[in-house]
Amino acid sequence: MSRRCAVLDAMPKLRGRLDFDAPLAPFTWFRVGGPAERLARPADAEDLLALLAEEAGPVTVLGAASNLIIRDGGIRGLVLRLPARGFGAVEVQSDGVVAGAAALDATIAEHAAAAGLSGLEFLCGIPGSLGGAVAMNAGAYGREIRDVLDWAEIATPNGLLRLDAAGLRLDYRHAELPARGVVVRARLRAEPGDASAIAARMADIRAAREATQPVRARTGGSTFRNPEGHKAWALIDAAGCRGLTLGGAQVSEKHCNFLLNTGGATAAELEALGEAVRARVLAHSGIALEWEIKRLGEVA
Structure with missing residues (x-):
């Protein structure tokens, strides 16, 4: 066999x-x-x-x-x-949204806006799905998932659990899922708001992303967490890493907390470039940057 x-x-x-x-x-x-x-x-x-x-x-x-x-x-x-x-449904309720883990964050924001619900506009600035957003307590533009999460349903080897933000111990870019747990769906709080104000806020967020981030490049979002009291991009810039390259990998000129695949990069080049940035920042400022991007799998 x-x-x-x-x-x-x-x-x-x-x-x-x-x-x-x-x-x-x-x-x-x-x-x-x-x-x-x-x-x-x-x-x-x-x-x-x-x-x-x-x-x-x-x-x-x-x-x-x-x-x-x-x-x-x-x-x-x-x-x-x-x-x-199977996992992408979005249900709008009077004071919130219940969505599957595969629903895109931006799609959830759009459903809420169409229903005149406020409080979820920040999701249109997060390039991911709800399951990932819960699993890492994603945030943008002053809000995080923990600010709006009522509950998340987690599939585990022992069945389905429903946990709130406290039960998941949500913290900065961190959640504690049960062992081998997988987010299936979640409920996010919202409240009635002015439709024009909601639309304007989402337009501002999208314009800000377009102006400051390499949103049309092969990238992975913010590479490093912001250290307490600091902005990662500013530390990277001060260490002279803006535009730094390694093979097909590059530190973005537009926003230097973003790594780019310029067309032919390998995963090894991207990770090695990130480590080179960490080393330069540590030598320049004495601050050790922590990866925000997840790195998974085996080295070839």
Whole structure:
């Protein structure tokens, strides 16, 4: 029996899709990285729960992969990607929005705005999906997920849990999910507001992003966390790293807390450039930058 057949026999019957040696680079904003040993796209929450209950090996969850470097050797074990069909529904309520983990943050903001609900405008400035936003307490323009989260439903090997912001211990770009937990959907608070003011706020956010960030490049969002009392981009700029290159990787000229794939970068080059920036900042300012971008997988 081949290894692939043995793995299939050991797994629960998946109603979604399962691929072996599946390319992951096309899913990531950087467009780099090796394959998944196994890539599963469950049909719905029930399918996901059955998969988690039976899977004994490592499990990695991919959202929109907008803040992620997948290393060139790829990811071992099972990689989960929740498809929009089954996990992308958005339901607008009188005082909030319930959305699936695969729903894009910007789409949720647009649904809320169309219903005249205020408080979720900041989501249009976060280039990702709701599951990832909850898993890292994403934020932008003065607000974070913890400011608006009522609850999140988390699929675990032992069933479905519903946790609030306190239960997830949401902190700056951090959440504590249960072991092997996967965000399935969440409810975000909002309140009735003036439709024209909501639209204007979202337009301002989009214009600010366009003016200050390389939104049309192959990038991964903010590379490093802002240290207490500092802006990461300012530390990087002061250390002389604006425009710094390594192979096909570059520190953005437009916003130097963004790394770019200029066309032919490898994951190794992007990560090495990030480490070079960290070293220069430490030498110049004495401050150790911490990665905000997630780096997953094996070195080739």
